[in-house]
């Protein structure tokens with residue numbers, strides 16, 4: 562029997578490297594509140610992501626929630642977004658007292674179908690929140706054009722897109738803000754963590770307030786804020802992991818290519834596409850189980866599970882189909898999103914996954 566294989570496994574630097582790096586904390590006793598390592602990681606990330614400004618947060622969700630809050634949209638205003646994502650994207654909108662308006666996705670890559678955005682715009686629309694799902698780049702040019710024409714803000718959920726480059730530019734340069742997640746399961750992790758990337762230094766100040774109770778001085782609070790600061794242990798984990806990021810992505814690429822060539826020989830399963838001119842990060846290994854495949858997605862999921870291989874149905878169901886969300890928004894057809902979400906399966910994928918395990922998984926998928 563195959564050992565238990567989960568869909569992912571967190572990347573960690575060598576033990577000694579991390580232990581050495583946290584030692585100074587026992588001298589300074591400075592554990593959080595925008596300490597030395599928090600600031601150092603912001604600088605290193607600006608460089609790595611090739612973006613003008615970075616604000617570190619306690620997790621990706623708070624980065625997204627606060628990035629949306631930073632624009633002070635009026636309560637009840639509409640935000641066009643995708644239902645084919647992790648629930649965090651939709652929660653970040655709803656928790657800001659905004660109304661999600663769901664746009665369908667494209668079958669080729671799973672990102673928002675930009676040709677349908679304009680038909681969803683009303684006089685209450687204030688923003689677009691697209692997702693670079695699995696690191697697949699949205700049509701950023703078209704989205705920018707629509708946003709400019711209708712005076713909308715664009716806030717990208719780039720949780721999956723750490724290190725992705727499009728047309729030579731870091732992905733965080735598109736839109737008004739891009740939000741990354743550094744959760745343990747992501748390509749780059751700080752255990753838990755996240756960041757907003759943007760170019761407007763006004764947003765940096767706004768987020769600095771929102772992530773630290775609006776505190777400006779010992780006796781001065783200038784606004785209503787949350788607490789979403791990244792602590793020093795997390796920042797140091799980030800600094801260490803960043804030392805190894807090109808190795809992590811390189812190892813992912815090798816495994817992606819093994820899957821890719823194996824899957825190409827199996828009828829009825831397909832991979833999603835990438836925009837041209839993209840440097841990818843190989844964050845996930847999603848396949849679409851089409852109708853020509855002899856089993857349904859759910860049957861394949863169970864077959865793998867019976868063999869101790871735990872693939873995941875990312876992203877199913879659509880966030881718009883959860884009762885807590887459905888109650889909050891207009892009915893939408895979302896034909897393609899529904900179709901893909903019923904057929905997608907994300908296979909085990911991480912930098913240390915054994916090549917022989919991938920071949921075993923490919924055999925299970927191929928010998929139906």
Ligand SMILES: *Cc1c(COP(=O)(O)O)cnc(C)c1O
Pocket residue numbers: 620621622623646647649650692718720721742743744753754755
């Ligand atoms: C992981 C993720 C988030 C949330 O990030 P956390 O760091 O877990 O809070 C948001 N959106 C998407 C698409 C994600 O995958």
